[in-house]
Amino acid sequence: MANPWAGEVSITIDGERHVAKLTLGALAELEDALGPGGLVPLIERFDAGDYGTRDVVALLLAGLRAGGWRGTAADLMTAEITGGPLEGARAAAMLLARAFRAP
Numbered sequence: 001m002a003n004p005w006a007g008e009v010s011i012t013i014d015g016e017r018h019v020a021k022l023t024l025g026a027l028a029e030l031e032d033a034l035g036p037g038g039l040v041p042l043i044e045r046f047d048a049g050d051y052g053t054r055d056v057v058a059l060l061l062a063g064l065r066a067g068g069w070r071g072t073a074a075d076l077m078t079a080e081i082t083g084g085p086l087e088g089a090r091a092a093a094m095l096l097a098r099a100f101r102a103p
Contacts, residue, residue: 020063
C-alpha cells in the first residue's frame with residue numbers, strides 16, 4: 001500500500017503493483033530531463049490540464065525509479081498500465097501534487 005504522507009502513489013504496470021514517489025533526486029532527474037524551465041512549466045501545465053503524454057511518461061519514470069523500479073523509458077512506453085492512459089495521467093498528477101503538498 002502506498003503511503004500518501006510519504007508522497008507515494010500506487011500504479012500497476014504489466015500486472016505488477018509498484019509504489020512510485022518523487023524524491024529530491026527524482027525531481028532533479030526530472031528537471032534535467034525537462035530541460036530549460038524545469039519543473040515550473042510542468043506544474044503549470046498540470047494545473048491548467050494542458051499536459052502531454054511526454055509529461056506523464058517523464059513523471060511516471062522519475063517516480064517509479066525513485067520507488068525502486070529498474071525499467072527504462074522504453075520499457076514504460078511499451079508497458080500495460082492497469083486503467084490505461086487515464087490512470088497513468090492520474091498517477092503522474094498525484095505524484096506531482098504529493099511532492100509539494102501533504103495529502
